[in-house]
Amino acid sequence: MTKSELIDAIAARGLTKARAEMVVNCVFDSMGEALERGDGIEIRGFGSFTVRPYKPYAGRNPRTGVPVSVPAKRLPFFKVGKELKELVNSSRNHAITGGDD
Amino acid sequence: MTKAEIVQALYSRVGGFSKKETADLVDHVFDMLKQTLARGEKIKISGFGNFVLRDKRQRPGRNPQTGDAIHISERRVLTFKPSQVLKSVLNPRVPSLNPTGQTNPTRPSMPRPMASVSNATSVSKS
Numbered sequence: 025m026t027k028s029e030l031i032d033a034i035a036a037r038g039l040t041k042a043r044a045e046m047v048v049n050c051v052f053d054s055m056g057e058a059l060e061r062g063d064g065i066e067i068r069g070f071g072s073f074t075v076r077p078y079k080p081y082a083g084r085n086p087r088t089g090v091p092v093s094v095p096a097k098r099l100p101f102f103k104v105g106k107e108l109k110e111l112v113n114s115s116r117n118h119a120i121t122g123g124d125d
Numbered sequence: 126m127t128k129a130e131i132v133q134a135l136y137s138r139v140g141g142f143s144k145k146e147t148a149d150l151v152d153h154v155f156d157m158l159k160q161t162l163a164r165g166e167k168i169k170i171s172g173f174g175n176f177v178l179r180d181k182r183q184r185p186g187r188n189p190q191t192g193d194a195i196h197i198s199e200r201r202v203l204t205f206k207p208s209q210v211l212k213s214v215l216n217p218r219v220p221s222l223n224p225t226g227q228t229n230p231t232r233p234s235m236p237r238p239m240a241s242v243s244n245a246t247s248v249s250k251s
Contacts, residue, residue, distance in 0.1 A: 054134035058126040098215040102205030111163040118165035
């Protein structure tokens with residue numbers, strides 16, 4: 025499912041597509057802004073997002089082997105909630121659809 | 126941030142919905158995500174990230190507390206891959222500190238990433 029498919033699914037509740045798009049964008053925007061502030065996000069039954077700091081390290085370009093220094097960074101980390109974890113695992117009899125990117 | 130705060134943000138930014146309708150919409154968004162993943166389908170939200178399912182083989186493991194050998198059964202797990210846009214929002218770069226000349230946006234502060242962004246920022250991982 026892509027964001028536009030999610031927008032269609034929300035629009036199916038009887039709002040215009042433009043409104044549904046605003047709703048979906050606003051949800052993910054506000055989540056992105058929370059992470060930008062360093063705030064975690066907790067959605068019961070779904071999971072939680074936290075911002076994890078990473079130290080700088082000396083890495084390598086895996087293709088050329090050229091050493092590069094990787095600066096310190098912050099990355100969002102998602103921890104799957106218990107309910108969703110079980111739902112996902114019980115979907116094993118279904119094929120994974122949508123392929124890999 | 127909790128779901129209630131997402132509801133609050135939506136309520137104040139997108140007018141025309143009651144508090145109750147707003148709360149229902151946010152619930153519906155997360156329900157849709159859950160149902161999709163429960164069907165074994167992955168989710169791609171451009172500008173935010175992808176929720177990817179992976180099938181793991183069974184493997185031997187250990188109880189980290191006791192060191193006892195245990196068997197880890199095969200399972201399907203969910204991982205989140207943040208988008209390039211979200212990663213750069215969390216890591217604003219001062220342009221002068223970026224001698225590579227790569228397109229490294231200076232503080233995009235959650236830009237409206239419409240379709241174009243997803244392919245534009247497919248920079249290979251460094």
